[in-house]
Amino acid sequence: MALKIVKGSIDRMFDKNLQDLVRGIRNHKEDEAKYISTCIDEIKQELKQDNIAVKANAVCKLTYLQMLGYDVSWAAFNIVEVMSSSKFTYKRIGYLAASQCFHESTDVIMLTTNQIRKDLSSPNQYDTGVALTGLSCFVTPDLARDLANDIMTLMSHTKPYIRKKAVLIMYKVFLKYPESLRPAFPRLKEKLEDPDPGVQSAAVNVICELARRNPKNYLSLAPLFFKLMTSSTNNWVLIKIIKLFGALTPLEPRLGKKLIEPLTNLIHSTSAMSLLYECVNTVIAGQYWESVGNLCVQKLRILIEDSDQNLKYLGLLAMSKILKTHPKSVQSHKDLILQCLDDKDESIRLRALDLLYGMVSKKNLMEIVKKLMLHVDKAEGTTYRDELLTKIIDICSQSNYQYITNFEWYISILVELTRLEGTRHGHLIASQMLDVAIRVKAIRAFAVAQMATLLDNAHLLTGNTQRNGICEVLYAAAWICGEFSEHLENPMQTLEAMLRPKVATLPGHIQAVYVQNAAKLFATVLKGEEGNTDGTAAQEASQLMIDRLPLFVQSANLEVQERASCILQLVKYIQKLQQKDVEVAEEVNALFAGELNPVAPKAQKKVPVPEGLDLDAWINEPPSESESEDEQPKAIFAKEEPKHSRPRHTEVDEKELARRREARKQEQANNPFYIKASPSSQKVYQEAPGVEHIPVVQIDLNVPLKVPGLPMSDQYVKMEEERRQKERAEKKKKEKKKRKEKRSGRGKKHDSAPESEEDITPAHMVDIVTEEMPENALPSDDDERDPTDPHKALDIDLDKPLADSEKLPVRSHRAAESQKSPTDGETENATLQEPKKKSSKEKREKKKDKERDRKVYDIQGNLQDGSQVVVSVIFENKCNSFLKSMEFNVLDSLNSKLQRPEGSGPHDGLVVPFQLPPGVSNEARFVFTVQSIVMPQKLKGTLTFIVKNEDDSTHEKLDFKLHFTCTSYLITTPCYSDAFAKLLESGDLKSSSIRLEGVNMPFHHLLARICFHHHFSVVERIDSCASMYSRSIQGHHVCLLVKTTVSIDAKCDEPTLLGNVLDEIKQTFSQC
Amino acid sequence: MMQFMLLFSRQGKLRLQKWYVPLSDKEKKKITRELVQTVLARKPKMCSFLEWRDLKIVYKRYASLYFCCAIEDQDNELITLEIIHRYVELLDKYFGSVCELDIIFNFEKAYFILDEFLLGGEAQETSKKNVLKAIEQADLLQEVRPALTGKAVIIIII
Secondary structure, X not given: OHHHHHHHHHHHHHXXXXXXXXXXXXXXXXOHHHHHHHHHHHHHHHHHOOOHHHHHHHHHHHHHHHHOOOOOHHHHHHHHHHHOOOOHHXXXXXXXXXXXXXXXXXXXXXXXXXXXXXXXXXXXXXXXXXXXXXXXXXOOHHHHHHHHHHHHHHOOOOOHHHHHHHHHHHHHHHHHOHHHHHHHHHHHHHHHHXXXXXXXXXXXXXXXXXXXXXXXXXXXXXXXXXHHHHHOOOHHHHHHHHHHHHHHHHHOHHHHHHHHHHHHHHHHHXXXXXXXXXXXXXXXXXXXHHHHHHHHHHHHHHHHHOOOHHHHHHHHHHHHHHHHHOHHHHHOOHHHHHHHOOOOOHHHHHHHHHHHHHHOOOOOHHHHHHHHHHHHHHOOOHHHHHHHHHHHHHHHHHHHHOOOOOHHHHHHHHHHHOOOOOOOOHHHHHHHHHHHHHHEHHHHHHHHHHHHHHHHOHHHHHOOHHHHHHHHHHHHHHHHHHHOHHHOOOHHHHHHHHOOHHHHHOOHHHHHHHHHHHHHHHHHHHHHHOOOOOOHHHHHHHHHHHHHHHHHHOOOOXXXXXXXXXXXXXXXXXXXXXXXXXXXXXXXXHOOOOOOOOEOOOHHHHOOOOOOOOOOOOOOOOOOXXXXXXXXXXXXXXXOOOOOOOOOOOOOOHHHHHHHHHHHHHHHHHOOOOOOOXXXXXXXXXXXXXXXXXXXXXXXXXXXOOOOOOOOHHHHHHHHHHHHHHHHHHHHHHHHHHHHHHHOOOOHHHHOOOOOHHHOOOOOOOOEOOOEOOOOOOOOOOOOOOOOOHHHHHOOOOOOOOOOOOOOOOOOOHHHHHHHOOOOOOOOOOOOOOHHHHHHHHHHHHHOOOOOEEEEEEEEEOOOOOOEEEEEEEEEEOOOOEEEEEEEEEOOOOOEEEOOOOOOXXXXXXXXXXXXXXXXXXXXXXEEEEOXXXXXXXXXXXXXXXXXXXXXEEEEEEEEEEEEOOHHHEEOOOOOHHHHHHHHHOOOOEEEEEEOOOOOOOHHHHHHHHHHHHOOEEEEEEOOEEEEEEEEOOOOEEEEEEEOOOEEEEEEOOHHHHHHHHHHHHHHHHOO | OEXXXXXXXXXXXXXXXXXXXXXXXXXHHHHHHHHHHHHHHOOOOOOOEEEEXXXXXXXXXXXXXXXXXXXXXXXXHHHHHHHHHHHHHHHHHHHOOOOHHHHHHOHHHHHHHHHHHEEOOEEOOOOHHHHHHHHHHHHHHOOOOOOOOHHHHHHHHO
């Protein structure tokens, strides 16, 4: 023995410890990967040793390697081994490794339940602490369910050190196992008044997190928190409480009034910026704006003026929140925010930009955009400039161009933006141009003129290869000029510009638009020349097309090529007609008749699904898999056999044809996607009044449209200002009159706001065409809330009194047991789901079509009373009717009896204490008394219930069998190796053994399976074998020695029980 | 609630990571790589906050180490800065003017201190003294490894 220890120490001395590993990695900078792979090999060797110190050292090194990004999931079992060491040193390392490496899909986690439970109840508070810390990182729904009660007990531990950890971890448990919230909540609430400030603050933290997600359930706690808020001096706690009130006040306006005073005091008095910031945030969220709002904005101004970048940033962030609810308060600080655009910190500039987005009004839009345009010129670095560009467009286009009063100005801004060097956002500008030109009918003439200039000066945009992104603008320009060519001053000139040879250097999709729109222009030219007796101009146009188009016919881009050849042939034909003096203009124009209307982006989604259309249904029966497998090889080898399988029905009589035709028509009539030959909707548009009735504004063409490079938007700003002034002057006159009239009445209203939003009328009648939606579009019901949000499950009413059924899953004996002896009384919450049983149930479900409910049950032994077994049955209602008056009855056997309440007969059923609405499941527990546990047995039973439909109700019954396996009498009991050895040596046990055939799974999976399904615990694992232990409810010891050769040697003091348990184990593995 | 905390060097080497939300290793690696790059790319005079995905990132540089935390939308950035600072103070007290190497070579200690200070992404102890006391107590429990004397070694080798 002594030699062994010495040997272990020597081994250890030659092992690398963590420091050596780190040093080694730092010394092997060139071949780090290679060095680490040798280290991992060493670690693998170390993990095979028995010495726990060596193992812990190896696991510690693995944790470090995991951080470096190496996969260590293969060592999960070893980590569990180190976790279960009795020495704190190693346990701590094990738990650290687990918290870093384990996640929900780590399968060995289910092996840890017992170990964690043991550590949680350890007399050493640091063991408990380590377990709680670890658990907070890797808690799974299973662990949460099994350990919820233990953790809840720890919330009342004598040591505050444990209490505060237990309180904090409860939040994680709630998230994973929402059913625990209601049973645990009263105790959590108690902790708000814990004598220890640490525990108190932990409870505040947890409740604050919970309440933020589902505030309405926590309103009743408001008085308690109010008390805490006025008494606490800890800033961190105060911040949480104030945050909590921020969530509660929107639901309870009365709270707001109460809070005003303490909040104002805090804002005035605190020196902690974090607290001040939180107060301001709460004020913004709540209903206190009237009284404290101005104070907040003042404080924020101080933050923004501060030299500390962080405060400046947060100030702006808070301002943007205020903006949403009280835009006026922010707008008065426009100067300050515009100043921030000059800040050297880009993130602050971007924040300021965000704010500007919300600050614009009809009044100041032009001014703000002008400032931004200046910044665009000054800006260094393309990313920030691109950001500015997108912001300018966002600001102008927001809420359907609400703030733009002068679209001519906007178009000229867009045109100016095209002169930006190296921007990526050509596409964005282009889509804005298109959008405005299409939707604002009044602006088309102006837009077309501007676009024509752009096309004429296309070389400015494409000249520099760096500016590639911007040439997208030409796409829009060409399309606008083509589509609205009737507004063109000189279509011929534009046509010429669009067919320049240089165009062929543009990207393919733009060329395609050029070609197509050249054709539209051509049509317009023809139309324009129609009246002239002298047809030379028209012929010139045709000649121009015929000369230039061949260049595009040669294009490598298919789209361009196709369009060009099509149009070229068309023009050639037209030319021939022209030579014969045939009037063609009208017919050519008919090619491009009709107006293209904008379609809403969501239009497709909104098309209602027609009744009876099931897109998931098979149109043809899918071929069965076996068939295709069998037949395919045949088809390869067998030479084309004549297929006479398909009967030919060439001779279909007339009647049949007519019937089919009729059916098809019927179907097409009902099919929304079938385009009918009836008069198209296009005509409707043409005939509809509107286009002619829109007042087209006469544009003052003295504005130097044709000088590229000169910013024109400024001129529009001036013009607009003049116009507004004029308007204002007129208004004032009117107002004066009005005022005179009103003075006599009530004159108070007119004092404020020299110019309000509504006063500004747009420069010209703007008719923004709304986007088209399909007919009978469904109303939008986009539920934005993420269905996978874990917090949704925690939306639970906490004020309702606890029902009897709402208890944390724990067996009745647990509390007593753990008091008796915390070290050895650990029993697993034997949750066994009988796979076999379930499958047979499912089978029956298929047989019996009208199966009303499904049941899954657990059988749990009760250690306290050696003859009691608790069966929990989950009833799930799978039908659409309401189930009530359920009665559960079992035919007792000599050995097992259902415990019935006193006074009831031996054959009476037990009433299930709940009803089941459709789709709901619930759990009921029944206690059985069992005499002998050495044999498995089956009990027959029936469940009777009333099925209640809307109009009638029927009484039905369901037969079932309960299978009491021997396994269900076993209770996981940990055992130490020395005790285990003694037990084996005692010679009281009879032995037996089995072999498991055809099992090939990793050894630790095999062990996990035995632990899980048969309630064993691993005593010791040495290389290729492991010893396991379990105890029956009547105190029989069951010992197993499992070998990697998949044989099991077993010993037990009751041979019959042992035989049956082994049979059951065998069965478990035969199923996999 | 804090979602995770990362410590990394100016060279972008990860020194410590603590995740308070369950994520797969792949996702963790991706996030780490992305954040380290983003934070290192920021200029020294820039503020300590940035918006990233739907989270807020709060970071601060101490000497050669960046401390970087991810918090949720409604959390308080300034208090997160205070938490980072408090953690640095704790490390400083424990190691005695801490430097990057202390954290590299005793990385498990750095975790233990963090775990006593934060649990599940929430501050569990606001008092510096209490955290350090807990760590010292736990360290006392840690048995000292039997130091092998040179003599013993020689005997065995002979």
